[in-house]
Every structure is written in C-alpha cells, then in structure tokens.
Amino acid sequence: MNRFVVQEHHASHLHWDFRLEKDGVLKSWAVPKGVPEKKLIKRLAIQVDDHELDYIDFEGTIEEGEYGAGSVKIWDSGTYELESESTKTIVFDLKGKRLTGKYSLVHLKDKQWLLIKL
Secondary structure: OOOEEHHHHHEOOOOEEEEEEEEEEEEEEEEEEOOOOOOOEEEEEEEEEEEEEHHHHHOOOEEEOOOOOOOEEEEEEEEEEEEEEEEOOEEEEEEEEOOEEEEEEEEEOOOOOEEEOO
C-alpha cells in the first residue's frame, strides 16, 4: 500500500495539495477548489513538481520568499491502491479519514488534469 496526503495550503491563493506516494517521491497536484468528496464531481488539478517523501507529514509555515510561502496543514491522509495507470489516466482507491473510494486523474493537456471521484 502506498500513502497519500491532502494538504490545505494557504499560499497566495488557497488550494489543496494532493500527493500520491509513487516511485520514491510524492507525485503532486495543486487542486484550487479542493479534492471532490461526492461522486462524479470533477476538479481541475495542476501537476506540480514531485516532492520528497518526508514532506508527507509536513504541517507548518513556509517562510515568505520561499516557494509556496504560507501555512500548510494536513486535511486528510491515508493509503491508496493503484488500480490502473496509463499516460492519460490514473485510477486509484483511497482509504483515508475523509476521502474513501475510487478516484481518477485524467490528463487534459500540459500540466492540467481532472481529479474525479468515481
């Protein structure tokens, strides 16, 4: 089982950082309107740089002048099971405190994805 985390990030604009542990890093997306909790809700997710695994537990303040400056708190965390993956779609089952069930990330273009609760 791999881990996931959703961090509520009060930076220049409030957003949620959705991170999946994969290949020794945290694959990461910024989700401006938050991770969907109801079925068939679609949310834009912008892929950002991978983060180090130890960032999975990070809560605190990123200092002004640093990348991502602002406050970060863990909104949800848990494990996930990867169901399928291609260049266009990642399907996984989340087992968190708030988020449970099947989700999909669908690649639109460039760094833009849709995060969908199935």
